[in-house]
Amino acid sequence: MSNSPLGTGAALLSARRPFLIGIDLGGTKIAGALLSGAGEVLAEARTPTPAGADAIVTAVVGLAQSLRATIRADHAAADVDAIGIGSAGVVDIATGAILDATEAIPGWRGTALAERVTAATGRPVRVINDVHAHALGEQRALDIPxxxxxxxxxxxxxxxxxxxxxxxxxxxxxxxxxxxxxxxxxxxxxxxxxxxxxxxxxxxxxxxxxxxxxxxxxxxxxxxxxxxxxxxxxxxxxxxxxxxxxxxxxxxxxxxxxxxxxxxxxxxxxxxxxxxxxxxxxxxxxxxxxxxxxxxxxxxxGRSAAAACRGAASLWDERLWAELLAQVDTPPHRPLS
Ligand SMILES: [Zn+2]
Incomplete structure (x- = not known):
């Protein structure tokens, strides 16, 4: 893991949550960033994506905990408030579970990702598809209105x-x-x-x-x-x-x-x-x-290497999250019979 200088294009992620973790989970690597609520990248870490859903969840938890350890070293009384994950596959954002995934991540379908990471870390977790997370991060990094x-x-x-x-x-x-x-x-x-x-x-x-x-x-x-x-x-x-x-x-x-x-x-x-x-x-x-x-x-x-992590952390922007949830609350979200 390496500490990185403050990111450019920082944009407010959450006024109420001083420290967030954003994770980008893809078929070949898992990247994570510790961000301030103001959008500064404070630390980054990455690891190759292992084979199998259980091993991937373990790797995500390990990455999150290593980033948490960084914050504790720098800010004695502080802890991470919440975790956002951008994951490959079709994500049910209401539950943070993986509805579907291609062979890029065998066995990933059906994983209760948010529930399992919350159980292991004690932190609330929100999940979205990794490319949506990437787009959210790039829009912030490129200062697009x-x-x-x-x-x-x-x-x-x-x-x-x-x-x-x-x-x-x-x-x-x-x-x-x-x-x-x-x-x-x-x-x-x-x-x-x-x-x-x-x-x-x-x-x-x-x-x-x-x-x-x-x-x-x-x-x-x-x-x-x-x-x-x-x-x-x-x-x-x-x-x-x-x-x-x-x-x-x-x-x-x-x-x-x-x-x-x-x-x-x-x-x-x-x-x-x-x-x-x-x-x-x-x-x-x-x-x-x-x-x-x-x-x-x-x-x-695209310019921001940490874009997907930043975008995943931005799920803790409550206005954004409310608008995302409103989309999946709108029927038909289930197959028509
Ligand atoms: Zn196809």
Whole structure:
């Protein structure tokens, strides 16, 4: 664990809770941050995501307790007030349980995450999908006015999204809102998605998609970074695999911008971080899809490494939380018979 300087773009998280923990729980790593109620990052920690739901819960609790130990060392009488978690999967925010999860985290479905972390730490816990948490954090980090609508597209191991209206993520009727990796996309045709379908954007556009594209073109099953290294060295098949990912995400984002007409579009995650090798093809493909009045939209690269942790902690902003709960209280939240 390393202490970090005060974060930039700090925005008030909670006036009533001086110390919060925000946790970003993904398929490959779990990151945590200790934040002040004013939004300053006081300490950060991370650990690889272990296999199995029990081991993941144990790792989350361990991370939270290590961050709590930091605060006790610096502020003798202080303790963490509350914990916010952004988790991969479909989250029931009313209970903090995982309703559904893909094979990115085997066994995660059905985990009573908030209940179990509260039992182990004695602290209240709120949970939301990790990409919604990421969008909440980026909006704060980039100082985007909450009146502006924001589409965040996270492209890493998978592809996720979040659409914020008035600073509040759209959860949808079944808490599935934002799962934009599962939009059929022309450039992904013929590639199998993590959900089992053919031709969804995640299958070709994500980090694992870069591998799928490379294999589909006759290459070896190398991981994304190894293929990017080959592409940078000039190997044409590797360049094509990266280009296909870029084109897939570009088509996806272009279509979504036409649908939602957001004020801001933020791309984040390991794949956009590849740089010009990916971004140029992405932006070309996205802009090729845009309707005339949306053509001036800014395509921004996310900036805050701690964004998802900050966004998870922001669940303790009571106004935000009330608006989120109001969405899941609205029928139909259950399958129609
Ligand atoms: Zn899919």
């Amino acid at each position: 909450s009146a502006h609508s924001t589409l965040l597209v996270a492209v890493g191991t998978g592809i996720g999204g979040s659409f914020l209206v008035g600073g509040v993520p759209l959860l949808g009727a079944h808490s599935v809102g934002g799962h934009i990796g599962h939009v059929p996309t022309p450039a992904a045709a013929g590639i199998r998605c993590s959900c089992g379908a053919l031709g969804h954007a995640e299958g070709s556009g994500s980090g694992t998609g870069i591998t799928a594209n490379y294999v589909a073109a006759g290459g070896e099953a190398l991981d994304g970074p190894a293929i990017v290294a080959r592409a940078s060295a000039g190997e044409q098949r590797a360049r094509d695999a990266v280009e296909r990912s870029a084109r897939t995400v570009g088509e996806l984002v272009g279509g979504l911008v036409n649908t939602l007409d957001p004020h801001n579009v933020i791309l984040s995650g390991g794949v956009p971080d590849i740089g010009a090798l990916w971004w140029d093809g992405f932006e070309r493909a996205a802009r090729a899809e845009l309707l005339p009045r949306t053509r001036g939209v800014d395509l921004l690269l």
